[in-house]
Amino acid sequence: MVEALPDRLNAALYQFFHRLRHDLHTELGVGEYKLLFEAREKGIPLQTEAALVRFCKAIWLKDQTQLDAFSRLFDTVVGPAFREKQEPTGKVPGASDVAATPGTVEDAPETDQTEAVVKTETTSTLPELTEAEAIERIPDSDAEPGTGDLSIVLEQSGAFAFGDQAEPLLEEAGISTHRFLLNERYLPVSPRDMQQHWRFLQNNFSRGITPQLDLLRTVASIARRGILLEPVFQKNTVNRTHLLFLIDDSPSMIAFETLAKRLADAALEDPFVTDEEVFYFSNTPGEHLYLNPYHTQALQLTALWRRCHRHTMMLIISDGGASRGQIDFERIQTTNAFLKEAGQHVQRIAWVNPMPRERWDDTSAEYIARRIPMFETERIGLYKAIQTLKGKLV
Numbered sequence: 001m002v003e004a005l006p007d008r009l010n011a012a013l014y015q016f017f018h019r020l021r022h023d024l025h026t027e028l029g030v031g032e033y034k035l036l037f038e039a040r041e042k043g044i045p046l047q048t049e050a051a052l053v054r055f056c057k058a059i060w061l062k063d064q065t066q067l068d069a070f071s072r073l074f075d076t077v078v079g080p081a082f083r084e085k086q087e088p089t090g091k092v093p094g095a096s097d098v099a100a101t102p103g104t105v106e107d108a109p110e111t112d113q114t115e116a117v118v119k120t121e122t123t124s125t126l127p128e129l130t131e132a133e134a135i136e137r138i139p140d141s142d143a144e145p146g147t148g149d150l151s152i153v154l155e156q157s158g159a160f161a162f163g164d165q166a167e168p169l170l171e172e173a174g175i176s177t178h179r180f181l182l183n184e185r186y187l188p189v190s191p192r193d194m195q196q197h198w199r200f201l202q203n204n205f206s207r208g209i210t211p212q213l214d215l216l217r218t219v220a221s222i223a224r225r226g227i228l229l230e231p232v233f234q235k236n237t238v239n240r241t242h243l244l245f246l247i248d249d250s251p252s253m254i255a256f257e258t259l260a261k262r263l264a265d266a267a268l269e270d271p272f273v274t275d276e277e278v279f280y281f282s283n284t285p286g287e288h289l290y291l292n293p294y295h296t297q298a299l300q301l302t303a304l305w306r307r308c309h310r311h312t313m314m315l316i317i318s319d320g321g322a323s324r325g326q327i328d329f330e331r332i333q334t335t336n337a338f339l340k341e342a343g344q345h346v347q348r349i350a351w352v353n354p355m356p357r358e359r360w361d362d363t364s365a366e367y368i369a370r371r372i373p374m375f376e377t378e379r380i381g382l383y384k385a386i387q388t389l390k391g392k393l394v
Contacts, residue, residue: 012081016074017060021251024069026062027282029249029257029293035059049082187259188354188378194266197382201241201267201313201389210234240311243267243276243389244304244346248318249293250282256354257293259377260317263352279304283321284334305345312346313389320374321364322355332367339372350385352377 017033020026039046039055046052053074061070210233217232245267247253247260264278279289279299289304291297320335321328342349351374353365360366360374368374373388375381 008081009078012078013056016056016077019073019077020060020070021254023073024066025251026060026066027249027251027295028060028062029254031257031293032059049079052078052082187262188376189259189263189382190379191262191266193379194263194382195269197379197386198267201243201386240309241275242307242309242312244308244312244314245276245278246285246289246314246316246318247278247280247293248283248316249280252283252319252321252323253354256317256319256377259354263317263377263382277307284331285338286334301341308345310347314342314346314349315385315389316349316351316372317377318351318353319355319365320351320353320360320368322353322359325359325363327362327367328364331364335364335368336371348389348391349373350375350388352381352385 013036014033017028021028036046036055036059044055046055053071056074057067057070061067212234214232214234218228221232222228245264247264249257249260253260264276267276268278279291280293280295281289282295285301288298288300291299321331339349349372351368351372353360353369353374354377355365357376360369365374373385375385375388
């Protein structure tokens with residue numbers, strides 16, 4: 001069994017991850033954060049400070065010019081927590097020292113001793129949980145308030161949550177104890193709805209005939225003419241749908257990373273959408289798009305336009321600046337210029353915004369929505385976006 005990291009160290013690691021994003025402006029998402037716990041579960045040794053900082057650099061350091069700042073921040077946030085010695089599980093801290101001091105557990109009333117022993121035994125006999133088992137213990141969204149077990153200890157589940165005993169201690173140390181439910185149950189569009197919606201996007205075109213007889217059309221021809229002149233064969237149809245996904249993976253879209261990925265995956269898994277490509281950008285599409293969310297491979301727009309044909313459609317997934325709650329005219333101009341250029345190479349464009357429509361007011365998204373059909377990322381909004389790509393008015 002892989003040894004779990006102490007609660008205080010896990011909390012410090014989250015604080016370090018949070019400050020990397022906000023102090024050093026490193027583009028990190030939930031996926032990179034979960035890599036740390038996945039590595040521990042797979043047996044990668046992270047028990048020493050040197051091994052831990054080396055692994056954090058490998059997965060979280062995006063810019064080598066920030067190496068010194070990265071190291072200083074690690075020493076400041078994680079170093080003190082890492083160097084603290086964790087007491088063995090099941091042992092009352094300082095029991096050997098307390099035994100010789102008046103007012104200890106031995107001198108305390110029998111009731112207090114019993115409570116101390118029960119508390120210690122409860123702590124030492126907590127069941128080991130995998131991450132999948134921990135997620136199953138999270139109650140459904142329609143569960144009654146107060147039901148279920150949300151106090152899953154971090155060292156058991158691998159997810160970032162604390163037990164009730166750890167929270168006061170961490171809050172006193174100034175370490176954030178926010179809980180995050182990384183679960184697809186709470187997406188505004190269920191995976192089933194996503195798959196059903198993509199089926200409406202197929203564009204079938206006739207290309208010749210097959211040797212198979214179309215019985216219904218043949219019977220209809222006989223009924224209309226009163227005689228069989230020639231049999232009617234089934235048409236050979238070809239799906240020419242070419243779908244381009246453009247996903248904004250800027251820091252303001254971190255909260256919607258799972259939603260955007262599920263939308264793209266649902267289309268990739270649908271047999272009715274035969275030709276699709278996924279690209280990434282930050283805030284606004286520039287002269288090139290990225291082939292992965294880590295921005296390690298890029299494709300020039302001119303090369304992308306050469307792949308497009310009269311059946312190419314584009315779906316953009318971005319908040320359009322609505323998350324920032326302000327108007328950025330440079331962003332609006334850059335986005336409009338891209339949309340104008342894209343309109344010359346693709347048949348139709350639609351935009352889905354994960355932010356609620358009421359949050360678009362007085363932001364860049366409000367101005368972009370005047371230029372292109374923009375919809376909310378929920379069941380009806382996704383349906384309207386797909387109908388727009390098919391050329392239907394909604």
